[in-house]
Amino acid sequence: xxxxxxxxxxxxxxxxxxxxxxxxxxxxxxxxxxxxxxxxxxxxxxxxxxxxxxxxxxxxxxxxxxxxxxxxxxxxxxxxxxxxxxxxxxxxxxxxxxxxxxxxxxxxxxxxxxxxxxxxxxxxxxxxxxxxxxxxxxxxxxxxxxxxxxxxxxxxxxxxxxxxxxxxxxxxxxxxxxxxxxxxxxxxxxxxxxxxxxxxxxxxxxxxxxxxxxxxxxxxxxxxxxxxxxxxxxxxxxxxxxxxxxxxxxxxxxxxxxxxxxxxxxxxxxxxxxxxxxxxxxxxxxxxxxxxxxxxxxxxxxxxxxxxxxxxxxxxxxxxxxxxxxxxxxxxxxxxxxxxxxxxxxxxxxxxxxxxxxxxxxxxxxxxxxxxxxxxxxxxxxxxxxxxxxxxxxxxxxxxxxxxxxxxxxxxxxxxxxxxx
Amino acid sequence: xxxxxxxxxxxxxxxxxxxxxxxxxxxxxxxxxxxxxxxxxxxxxxxxxxxxxxxxxxxxxxxxxxxxxxxxxxxxxxxxxxxxxxxxxxxxxxxxx
Ligand SMILES: Cc1cc2nc3c(=O)[nH]c(=O)nc-3n(C[C@H](O)[C@H](O)[C@H](O)COP(=O)(O)OP(=O)(O)OC[C@H]3O[C@@H](n4cnc5c(N)ncnc54)[C@H](O)[C@@H]3O)c2cc1C
Numbered sequence: 149x150x151x152x153x154x155x156x157x158x159x160x161x162x163x164x165x166x167x168x169x170x171x172x173x174x175x176x177x178x179x180x181x182x183x184x185x186x187x188x189x190x191x192x193x194x195x196x197x198x199x200x201x202x203x204x205x206x207x208x209x210x211x212x213x214x215x216x217x218x219x220x221x222x223x224x225x226x227x228x229x230x231x232x233x234x235x236x237x238x239x240x241x242x243x244x245x246x247x248x249x250x251x252x253x254x255x256x257x258x259x260x261x262x263x264x265x266x267x268x269x270x271x272x273x274x275x276x277x278x279x280x281x282x283x284x285x286x287x288x289x290x291x292x293x294x295x296x297x298x299x300x301x302x303x304x305x306x307x308x309x310x311x312x313x314x315x316x317x318x319x320x321x322x323x324x325x326x327x328x329x330x331x332x333x334x335x336x337x338x339x340x341x342x343x344x345x346x347x348x349x350x351x352x353x354x355x356x357x358x359x360x361x362x363x364x365x366x367x368x369x370x371x372x373x374x375x376x377x378x379x380x381x382x383x384x385x386x387x388x389x390x391x392x393x394x395x396x397x398x399x400x401x402x403x404x405x406x407x408x409x410x411x412x413x414x415x416x417x418x419x420x421x422x423x424x425x426x427x428x429x430x431x432x433x434x435x436x437x438x439x440x441x442x443x444x445x446x447x448x449x450x451x452x453x454x455x456x457x458x459x460x461x462x463x464x465x466x467x468x469x470x471x472x473x474x475x476x477x478x479x480x481x482x483x484x485x486x487x488x489x490x491x492x493x494x495x496x497x498x499x500x501x502x503x504x505x506x507x508x509x510x511x512x513x514x515x516x517x518x519x520x521x522x523x524x525x526x527x528x529x530x531x532x533x534x535x536x537x538x539x540x541x542x543x544x545x546x547x548x549x550x551x552x553x554x555x556x557x558x559x560x561x562x563x564x565x566x567x568x569x
Numbered sequence: 570x571x572x573x574x575x576x577x578x579x580x581x582x583x584x585x586x587x588x589x590x591x592x593x594x595x596x597x598x599x600x601x602x603x604x605x606x607x608x609x610x611x612x613x614x615x616x617x618x619x620x621x622x623x624x625x626x627x628x629x630x631x632x633x634x635x636x637x638x639x640x641x642x643x644x645x646x647x648x649x650x651x652x653x654x655x656x657x658x659x660x661x662x663x664x665x666x
Contacts (some may be wrong), residue, residue, distance in 0.1 A: 558614030
């Protein structure tokens with residue numbers, strides 16, 4: 149059945165919604181918004197764990213360009229095609245994939261409205277829309293300004309634009325990177341980006357400099373990154389903490405300047421990573437709080453703002469879990485388990501949650517941070533004491549850095565298969 | 570080494586009764602798949618998880634946990650699990666076809 153036809157049929161189901169719920173299949177109907185790491189995993193695991201459940205996934209894009217390994221594209225070590233995932237595996241798993249924009253959620257009537265006017269009814273809804281960029285959060289920046297100063301924080305055209313700018317930059321040029329304050333998507337992401345661009349500069353434009361103007365005073369895997377920068381790219385990278393004047397006050401895209409605590413800095417290429425919030429659909433359905441993110445029950449990822457709705461991935465507030473593809477995948481499985489239990493009238497299973505963030509410094513130099521989480525109703529999601537954490541500070545004969553670079557690629561391939569099939 | 574074998578044997582018998590409060594073996598094993606691939610069938614670099622080999626899995630996890638087997642990351646991960654949870658993980662993996 150084609151996506152359009154499914155949407156039309158779903159629309160007609162919505163019309164008969166007044167009919168008693170008993171008339172529906174016992175297993176129930178689940179709608180998932182977003183086919184990124186979170187939504188795809190939730191949809192696949194719902195079908196895997198109970199093939200009888202009816203799962204419809206709404207996604208605005210025809211295929212998914214992943215942010216993981218998009219920094220490798222910026223370094224010239226990966227192609228956009230190599231990080232594009234098809235939705236064919238989800239269809240093969242029995243998920244009804246509807247291409248379209250979810251424009252509203254009617255929480256009372258339990259249905260999702262699409263931009264084309266069709267509606268899809270649900271018993272349970274999973275919302276995994278990822279992030280929206282808050283362009284206004286940086287004075288002088290805007291969606292239009294991203295054509296001069298790309299964010300490249302959603303992978304695709306923006307990634308290619310930044311790559312082209314880096315390729316066109318003369319040797320001896322300055323690349324300015326402006327990471328946001330916490331919380332944001334992928335805490336180590338800006339620093340992996342700095343590393344892989346430095347790796348490219350070292351090979352092709354060794355006189356170039358990278359200036360990182362940070363809103364923060366410290367960052368994810370900082371010790372590991374800075375030791376690696378010292379060893380691999382001595383003198384190339386200058387990271388300025390917020391307290392030392394790194395916090396950016398405004399940008400001027402026409403002049404290609406960035407104003408921070410110590411005046412105006414001119415870049416040949418400038419990457420602004422603006423502050424973020426849960427995707428628009430979460431805001432319009434009032435699933436987000438004042439801070440822009442969605443509170444959830446840590447045991448089930450059920451929204452605390454609406455019934456029969458689960459919010460997962462970057463959009464959710466998940467205690468100690470960072471906003472990562474790995475977290476979103478783990479949360480998708482927890483939501484799937486909780487939904488199937490609740491449809492069957494059973495208590496939710498105890499959740500198992502973990503996160504793994506690999507970062508590449510060069511194509512042969514990988515580092516990681518990982519945690520397995522403990523979850524309780526009162527304390528929420530916390531890391532397991534005396535476990536998890538960072539790669540060894542000093543590598544041994546095992547050759548940790550090179551091995552972890554290979555495992556990072558293995559992780560990418562395996563999490564892709566686990567999420568999209 | 571013999572002490573380790575005896576320890577592993579206790580864990581093996583601890584088996585299913587264990588981990589009643591925590592997540593199920595299945596729920597914990599599903600979190601391994603992001604690195605080891607769906608059902609542990611890794612397609613690249615990371616070793617595949619051997620299914621149907623409970624004793625092997627328990628022993629590796631104990632070795633990782635005690636930093637006796639050199640590893641890039643499994644030592645950090647294994648330390649997150651109690652011995653009972655390791656038994657539940659190995660039990661579930663052993664049942665996978
Ligand atoms: C440069 C960079 C590097 C990264 N590297 C890593 C890494 O190495 N490891 C890692 O674990 N994480 C990494 N991340 C983080 C990771 O990309 C995100 O955390 C992850 O994508 C979150 O998954 P999600 O399901 O919440 O959102 P997404 O993956 O963004 O998926 C959301 C989907 O919903 C769709 N959507 C949104 N709204 C609607 C709507 N109204 N209707 C229809 N469809 C809609 C979107 O099109 C999108 O496909 C990186 C991020 C960046 C920016």
